[in-house]
Amino acid sequence: MDGKLDDVEAGPGSADMRRDAAMPAAATPEGAATATDAQLARRSAPNLWLGLRRGGSRACPACGEGRLFRGYLAVIPTCPVCANDNEQYPSDDFAPYVTMFLVLHLMVPVLLAVDRAWSMPMGVEMAIALPLFAFSTLGLLPFAKGAVIGFAWSRGVTRKPVAFSNSA
Numbered sequence: 001m002d003g004k005l006d007d008v009e010a011g012p013g014s015a016d017m018r019r020d021a022a023m024p025a026a027a028t029p030e031g032a033a034t035a036t037d038a039q040l041a042r043r044s045a046p047n048l049w050l051g052l053r054r055g056g057s058r059a060c061p062a063c064g065e066g067r068l069f070r071g072y073l074a075v076i077p078t079c080p081v082c083a084n085d086n087e088q089y090p091s092d093d094f095a096p097y098v099t100m101f102l103v104l105h106l107m108v109p110v111l112l113a114v115d116r117a118w119s120m121p122m123g124v125e126m127a128i129a130l131p132l133f134a135f136s137t138l139g140l141l142p143f144a145k146g147a148v149i150g151f152a153w154s155r156g157v158t159r160k161p162v163a164f165s166n167s168a
Contacts, residue, residue, distance in 0.1 A: 055150020
């Protein structure tokens with residue numbers, strides 16, 4: 001860090017998003033970008049249903065326009081549209097629990113109904129049910145993780161505690 005300007009990872013058209021590497025740590029949190037006024041204007045006020053809907057559709061919970069994930073489950077640290085720090089919202093363990101809860105509550109009644117309706121051998125039933133459970137879980141996991149991030153955004157839950165200053 002020799003006082004040069006560092007480019008912040010962002011999408012196309014965001015060359016004006018820079019932060020000074022020599023700025024003190026209190027002014028710019030580690031890894032945070034300085035957002036322009038146009039980017040800040042794209043953000044919405046936190047709202048539970050809005051956050052769940054946007055996160056569940058794998059979009060940035062703050063603006064609803066930027067992508068939330070790079071690949072399968074890797075969160076894009078900064079939204080390229082509104083410069084929101086999406087990496088700050090915890091979604092480590094809760095998303096798999098939500099996914100398992102939904103898949104089990106949706107699939108077990110179907111499995112029980114199929115078991116009552118047809119008398120299949122247990123091996124055939126498991127050969128059908130286990131891949132169905134696995135694919136359903138893997139398919140639902142990114143949407144559940146997005147919804148958990150949207151929930152955290154709407155409630156202000158972050159990994160890093162917010163520093164308060166006592167300037168009187």
